[in-house]
Amino acid sequence: MNNNNRHLISILLENEAGALSRVANLFSARGYNIESLTVAPTDDPTLSRLTLVTSGNEQVIEQIVKQLNKLIDVVKLIDLSETDAIERELMLIKTRANGEQRAEMKRLADIFGGRILDVTDATYTIELTGDGEKLDNFLRAVERDAILEVVRSGATGIARGQKALHI
């Protein structure tokens, strides 16, 4: 009961001014954890899709889901951790690429299925997608000193199979 599990919660939100702050406010006001949050409009311009990563024990997650559902701007939500789901996050990373490092960095990017988007004589800018763990692993594989900048989008996700979150 007391183990803090990571949950990926995906929300269809009214695409209205202030809707995002209601969600963010809820987390700070009630002291819930929030690891990452992404949001963008969907194919239906009246709706946004918001995905957040939080953690807590079963009871806390139950309250988070109930409190989110209580927000008038939340149309629908799904806890993707409760179903078979695909999770993806985008990372942009700028690394040093000097001398020997240059070949090594290219090799590492290839192994992780990354793409080099920009090249200078001293740096690479690499794009990588995957679940959070894969991105963490990549960062671990790269020499600490070689990292110049990291930008992560935060996780998004979608259920596998026929299940779809729509209205």
Added chain:
Amino acid sequence: MELITGAEIMVRCLKEEGVEYLFGYPGGAVLHIYDALYVQEDVKHILVRHEQAALHAADGYSRACGKPGVALVTSGPGLTNAITGIANAYMDSVPLVVFSGQVPTALIGNDAFQEVDAVGITRPCVKHNFLVRDIKNLAETIKKAFFIATTGRPGPVLIDLPKDVTIAKAEYHYPKKVKLRSYNPTIKGHAGQIRKAVDMILSAKRPIIYTGGGVILSDGSPELVELTQLLGYPITNTLMGLGAYPATDKQFIGMLGMHGTYEANMAMHDCDVLIAIGARFDDRVTGKIEKFCPSARIVHVDIDPSSISKNVQVDIPIVGSVPNVLRAMISVIRDEKLKPDAEALGKWWRQIDEWRAIKSLNYRQSNEVIKPQFVIQKLYEVTQGQAIIASDVGQHQMWAAQYYHFDRPRQWINSGGLGTMGFGLPAAMGAKFAFPDQDVACVTGDGSIQMMLQELATMKQYNTPVKIVNLNNGYLGMVRQWQEFFYQKRYCMTYFESLPDFVMLAEAYGHVGMRIDKPRDVEGALREAFAMKDRTVFLDFITDQTENVFPMIPSGGGQNEMLLAERDEMVSTHDEGMVLL
């Protein structure tokens, strides 16, 4: 096609919603609205003396009659003054629609004169809020606001109106109905859950029904009375739930919680089945969670899923509205001719009667000094238990709850969740607007009354005669009590070295003032005051300064660890309890 201003649209919408009273205070941003109010008589505007009072009056009005309360404040300081009132209504789930003026849309975000981010500042204490940027959305937004405020778990909804929107013109069309795709409260309980709950309820050997404000908010009292009497089970109410079940009925075992009766808290502690209805397991009720109802299986009926298993894990949750769910339970029991376990119940009642015999609400009477409990007892007698009682916050509030036996819902109006000193007087005024022909009393204390005193002027202007029962102990008594018990009598900042002459003060506002300092004069003064039907009377009862509220579960204590008046021994609270309120 007739074009009218936003201000006129707003007023028409209010009329259409059947709004009788609009409690408010003017200012620059809402001048157009005031101008629209000027030329009509359907919606009566009540000019309070402070915006917080507008909210409390609208709140008191709503609690008394069940209709949504409506308030109007100007931008900036008008809105910030209203915040306490909004938060108060939010905590107690009172349906309010609040209009705030805002600077013109073009100036929003520019730190314009009297600008505050109303939607941002109220977000954590409203059920929902709106900023209307386009007059085309105004009427529909108002409709939505009333719909959201009054359905599901009720609560305050704010509409922020930029001044240019009140001036712009549009065609008037008020939708008959609104539908919100993201908001659809569950009213009807799940039949399977109800069936399971009935089985659990009837299997009980030591049952107790614990009900709260949800029964009153949903007007579910008749169903509650029917179910309780059908079962023959003991029933206790939260502070917010008093009146939902008649207090003078023998099945009622008093309020529960921190200042609840011995029998209610002991029965809660020892019960094997707890039937919670429209109550939210507040920390004032549960005491220390780990010690709460240790052997109970729990059924919980609530319209708000987030109230269920929030503080205490329950066994059978039922999401739905009280009257619907209770009616369904009653028909299962009747149709299947189900009967409770009479023998076990008999034994349980004998146990409860033993606890009752302790008479935990007894207090030591005096001929010299007025005991505050005595004043409430006399208030009850003189009004024959029929008055609407609005209370402030403190010891006097607890005594009113304990000694005025409320037999009907909406008779007891008090601030439970936020515990807002200053609530009582404007709330009493609001209740008087709702029921001009009924006796309304405001039970207050020397601290609380000074927080909204200015409303005596409003009460004079609109002639809303209320009897103010001031239990004047010279102290912030409730806080003093805690200092006595838990801070070794270090009375830091709880003694008023200066109090106004309340009699003169009442007279200055054009009311009647009386000071009573002898127990033998209490009843006579009350009779005299209530005989003055059309006057507000300020009864300043000089009471025992050091009287304490008993029973009391000290913070961190379990339900069976009550401190009783007779024993009056004050053990220091558990260390971990010290951090609690």
